[in-house]
């Protein structure tokens with residue numbers, strides 16, 4: 035290393051977090067010839083587009099539509115539903 039050059043300070047090795055389990059089970063199952071959905075579908079994108087289920091809200095990752103469970107407040111879609 036050249037004289038006067040700053041040496042990179044070694045940072046403490048970060049503890050590796052265990053991988054998050056993103057699998058939340060099937061979005062739907064067929065029971066007795068009927069589709070039983072475990073998640074709400076997006077009213078903007080139509081059936082087949084399931085919304086992410088959060089503890090306080092449901093969110094569509096496709097158009098950005100969010101619906102709060104407690105207040106029933108709705109944040110409209112950011113993007114046009116295709």
Ligand SMILES: [Zn+2]
Pocket residue numbers: 076077078079080083094095096097098099111115
């Ligand atoms: Zn949507």
